[in-house]
Amino acid sequence: xxxxxxxxxxxxxxxxxxxxxxxxxxxxxxxxxxxxxxxxxxxxxxxxxxxxxxxxxxxxxxxxxxxxxxxxxxxxxxxxxxxxxxxxxxxxxxxxxxxxxxxxxxxxxxxxxxxxxxxxxxxxxxxxxxxxxxxxxxxxxxxxxxxxxxxxxxxxxxxxxxxxxxxxxxxxxxxxxxxxxxxxxxxxxxxxxxxxxxxxxxxxxxxxxxxxxxxxxxxxxxxxxxxxxxxxxxxxxxxxxxxxxxxxxxxxxxxxxxxxxxxxxxxxxxxxxxxxxxxxxxxxxxxxxxxxxxxxxxxxxxxxxxxxxxxxxxxxxxxxxxxxxxxxxxxxxxxxxxxxxxxxxxxxxxxxxxxxxxxxxxxxxxxxxxxxxxxxxxxxxxxxxxxxxxxxxxxxxxxxxxxxxxxxxxxxxxxxxxxxxxxxxxxxxxxxxxxxxxxxxxxxxxxxxxxxxxxxxxx
Numbered sequence: 001x002x003x004x005x006x007x008x009x010x011x012x013x014x015x016x017x018x019x020x021x022x023x024x025x026x027x028x029x030x031x032x033x034x035x036x037x038x039x040x041x042x043x044x045x046x047x048x049x050x051x052x053x054x055x056x057x058x059x060x061x062x063x064x065x066x067x068x069x070x071x072x073x074x075x076x077x078x079x080x081x082x083x084x085x086x087x088x089x090x091x092x093x094x095x096x097x098x099x100x101x102x103x104x105x106x107x108x109x110x111x112x113x114x115x116x117x118x119x120x121x122x123x124x125x126x127x128x129x130x131x132x133x134x135x136x137x138x139x140x141x142x143x144x145x146x147x148x149x150x151x152x153x154x155x156x157x158x159x160x161x162x163x164x165x166x167x168x169x170x171x172x173x174x175x176x177x178x179x180x181x182x183x184x185x186x187x188x189x190x191x192x193x194x195x196x197x198x199x200x201x202x203x204x205x206x207x208x209x210x211x212x213x214x215x216x217x218x219x220x221x222x223x224x225x226x227x228x229x230x231x232x233x234x235x236x237x238x239x240x241x242x243x244x245x246x247x248x249x250x251x252x253x254x255x256x257x258x259x260x261x262x263x264x265x266x267x268x269x270x271x272x273x274x275x276x277x278x279x280x281x282x283x284x285x286x287x288x289x290x291x292x293x294x295x296x297x298x299x300x301x302x303x304x305x306x307x308x309x310x311x312x313x314x315x316x317x318x319x320x321x322x323x324x325x326x327x328x329x330x331x332x333x334x335x336x337x338x339x340x341x342x343x344x345x346x347x348x349x350x351x352x353x354x355x356x357x358x359x360x361x362x363x364x365x366x367x368x369x370x371x372x373x374x375x376x377x378x379x380x381x382x383x384x385x386x387x388x389x390x391x392x393x394x395x396x397x398x399x400x401x402x403x404x405x406x407x408x409x410x411x412x413x414x415x416x417x418x419x420x421x422x423x424x425x426x427x428x429x430x431x432x433x434x435x436x437x438x439x440x441x442x443x444x445x446x447x448x449x450x451x452x453x454x455x456x457x458x459x
Contacts, residue, residue, distance in 0.1 A: 007159075007162075007163075007164040007166060007167055008162045008163045008164055008221065009022065009023060009162070009163025009164070010163070011023070011087070011163060011299065011300045011303040011304060011312075011316075012087060012303055012304050012307040012309050012312065016300075016312070016315055016316055016319045017319050017323070019300075020293070020296045020300065020316070020319055020320060020323060021323070023163060023165055023295075023296050023299070023300075024165075024292040024293055024295070024296045024323070025165075025292075026165035026166045026168075026169040027160065027165040027168075027169075027292035027295055027296070028288065028289045028292040029169050030156070030165065030168050030169045030172050031288030031289065031291060031292060032285055032288060032289070033169070033172040033173060033175075033176045035281070035284045035285055035288055044183045044184065044187050044197055045187065045193060045194060045197055060124075060135050060138055060139050060142070063120070063123055063124065063127065063139070063259060063262075064116075064139065064142065065251070065252075065258065066252055066256060066258075066259055067112055067115065067116050067252075068112055068116075068146070068149070068150075069248055069251030069252040069254070070245075070248035070249060070251065070252045071104075071108035071109075071111075071112055071150060071248060072153055072248065072251060073244050073245065073246070073247035073248020073249065073250065073251050073252075074101075074104055074108060074154075074240060074241070074244035074245065074247075074248055075101070075105070075150075075153045075154045075156075075157040075244070076157065076243060076244050076247045076248075076298070076385070077239070077240035077241060077242065077243040077244020077245070077247065077248075078097065078100070078101030078104070078154055078157050078158060078161075078240050078244065079157040079158065079160055079161040079298065079299065079302075080161075080239075080240075080243045080244075080298065080302045080385060080386060081097040081100075081101070081161075081236055081239040081240050081243070082094055082097045082098060082101070082157075082158055082161035082162065082223065083161035083162070083298075083299050083302035083303050083306065083386075084239075084302045084303070084305060084306040085097055085306065086161060086162050086222060086303060086306065087302065087303035087304060087305070087306025087307040088306040088307065089307075091222045093236070094222040094223060095222065095224075096233040096235070096236045097233075097236045097239070097240070098158055098216070098222075098223050098224075098225060099225070099226070099229050099230050099231060099233065100231070100232050100233045100236040100237050100240060101154050101157070101158060101236075101240060102151070102154055102155065102158075102216070102225060102230055103230045103231055103232055104154065104232070104237075104240065105150045105151045105153070105154035105155070106147065106150070106151065106230075108150045108154075109146050109147030109148070109149065109150035109151060110146075110147055112143070112146050112150070113143050113144065113145075113146035113147055116139065116142075116143035116146060117140050117143045117144065120136055120139035120140060120143065121136045124136055124139070126263075127259060127262060127263045127266060128263055128266045128267060129266060130266055130269065130270050130273060131270070131273075134193075134194045135194075137194055137195055137198070138194045138195070138197075138198045141195060141198035141199055141202060142198050142201060142202065144202055145201065145202030145203075145205045145206060147209075148202070148205040148206040148208070148209035148210075149205045149209070151209040151212070151213060152171075152205060152208040152209040152212050155209070155212035155213060155215070155216055156168040156171075156212060158216065158223055159212070159215070159216075159223070160295060160299060161223075161299060161302070162221070162222065162223055163299070163303075167212075167215055168212065170211075171207075171208050171211040171212055171215070172208055174207060174208075174211065175204040175205070175207040175208035175211070176204065178200075178203060178204045178207050179200050179201060179203070179204035180200075182196075182199070182200035182203055182204070183196070183197050183200045185200075186199060186200055213225070242390060243385055243388075243390045244390075245390075246390040246391050246393075246394035247385060247390060247394070249394060250393070250394040250397050250398060250402075253398050253402050254397065254398070254401060254402050256402065256406070257401065257402045257403075257405035257406055257409075260405070260406060260409050261405065261409065261422060261425075264409060264413065264417075264422055265419075265422070268419065271352050271355045271356050271359060272359045272419065274347065274352075274356045274359075275343070275347075275355075275356040275357065275358070275359030275360035275361075275362075275363070276359060276360065276363055277346075278343050278346035278347060278356070278360050279339075279343065279359075279360035279361070279363040279364045279367075280363070281346070282335055282339070282342050282343070282346075282360075282364070283335070283363075283364065283367055283368060283371065285331070285335070286327075286328065286331045286332050286335055286368065286371050287371070287374065287375075289327050289331055290324050290327055290328050290371070290372070290374065290375030290378065291375075291378060293320050293323050293324040293327065293375065293378075293379055294320075294324070294375070294378035294379050294381070294382040295382065296316075296320055296323075296382075297316065297317065297320040297379045297382035297383045297386065298382035298383070298385055298386045299386070300312070300313070300316040300320070300386070301313050301316060301317070301382070301383045301385075301386025301387050302386040302387075304316065305386065305387050305388070305452075308452070308456050310449040310450070310452055310453040310456075311453070313383075313386070313387060313449055314446065314449060316383070317379070317380075317383045317441065320379045320382075320383070321376060321379050321380075324372065324375035324376060324378075324379050325372050325375065325376065327372075327375065328371050328372025328373075328374070328375040328376075329372050331371075332367075332368040332369055332370075332371040332372060333368070333369065335364070335368055336364050336365065336368040336369060339360070339361050339364045339368075340357060340361065343356070343357045343360040343361065344357065347360075359419070362419055362420070362423070363419070363423055366420070366423035366424055366426065366427065367423065367426055367427070370427035370430070370431075371427075373427055373430035373431045373434055374426075374430045376430075376434045377397075377401075377430050377433050377434040377437060380393070380434060380437035380438055380440075380441060381393045381397060381437060383441060383445070384437065384440060384441060384445055387445050387448065387449065388448075389440075389444070389445060392440055392444070393437060393440070396433060396436045396437055396440060397433055397437075400429060400432045400433030400436055401429040401430070401432075401433045404425070404428075404429045404432065404433075405425050405426075405429055408425040408429075409422075409425075412425075413425075
């Protein structure tokens with residue numbers, strides 16, 4: 001047990017801010033490395049295969065997210081179920097949650113892989129993708145690696161639930177090196193362009209999945225994995241679905257608005273798509289850093305609720321809000337100030353380089369200075385899910401962000417069809433949605449925490 005414990009974190013005691021940072025920093029690094037998978041694809045094709053290949057790879061992101069987010073949401077449910085049982089000191093419940101989650105990972109990976117492979121081309125056609133053939137090729141190869149993608153994400157979620165964010169970082173470092181090396185070999189040596197970077201991405205996902213499974217098998221703690229015991233446990237499945245299904249539906253429906261926005265962007269041509277894709281990838285580094293604090297809010301709330309420590313749930317909420325604001329403002333400002341040289345990494349020297357960078361900077365100017373609002377929104381969602389609310393934040397998020405953006409596209413953007421009008425919808429939706437989430441926490445979730453605290457005091 002000692003060997004496993006040194007990777008785990010007791011979130012139910014000690015000073016909060018240092019523990020939030022200890023949990024989040026490896027997670028930020030992990031998220032950055034995971035983004036580098038896609039960034040390496042885009043940099044390699046942008047530098048050596050041209051802006052058309054860059055547009056093909058970059059334009060697939062919103063559609064891929066649409067198809068996988070339901071199942072990634074289930075990994076969030078698995079993390080909450082494990083964290084709550086771990087905080088309550090119930091090893092049997094942890095064991096069942098781990099094996100149910102990993103069984104779901106295999107099923108989800110196979111299902112989304114098959115569906116994505118079959119339907120990617122007609123969906124790309126619906127989006128008016130300007131590089132249909134190249135984008136279809138990339139996505140078909142990408143979805144062949146979906147089982148490995150799901151196994152890694154569910155396994156990493158289990159490790160995060162017990163406070164272990166260091167080993168997922170190590171595994172992604174190894175997989176990231178594999179990805180970059182294979183990218184260069186496939187494109188520069190074998191001249192495979194889009195198909196080459198897709199194969200490299202799949203190979204790296206397989207490496208990370210194998211490593212996380214070996215970790216869970218070899219661990220001697222609560223989260224030890226026995227392959228022969230992989231099965232669905234009804235109670236744990238219900239617990240995972242209660243949180244994970246609304247989270248996944250929210251993520252996928254969120255992606256619908258992003259697909260509509262991407263479709264609108266596609267109508268402006270390849271230069272705009274390439275600039276938007278490069279800028280979006282750079283913004284991802286800021287987002288994944290803020291998302292680590294969202295994961296911290298979720299896990300700290302879950303563990304402390306399981307341990308019956310309601311004051312720490314409340315305090316962790318405000319600590320995470322403050323932390324994500326600082327990260328969002330600092331990183332967003334820095335990335336915007338250095339936007340031009342960063343975009344050059346993706347675009348290289350082509351005929352339309354200046355045009356692509358101009359469009360990339362246009363997007364970054366609307367998104368990055370106010371990106372912290374997205375972080376605040378996600379932290380509020382994480383805390384609400386951690387204390388047992390999942391339907392409520394899903395409805396608020398879908399109304400305040402997804403539905404708002406869809407209405408915006410068909411009304412405001414339809415009247416003034418410019419990129420400026422399209423991009424400003426993002427920060428407006430984040431601010432509105434965070435405001436409603438904050439009210440839900442103050443007047444609904446906090447009331448529940450106070451009632452639980454009073455009941456525990458009486459026992």
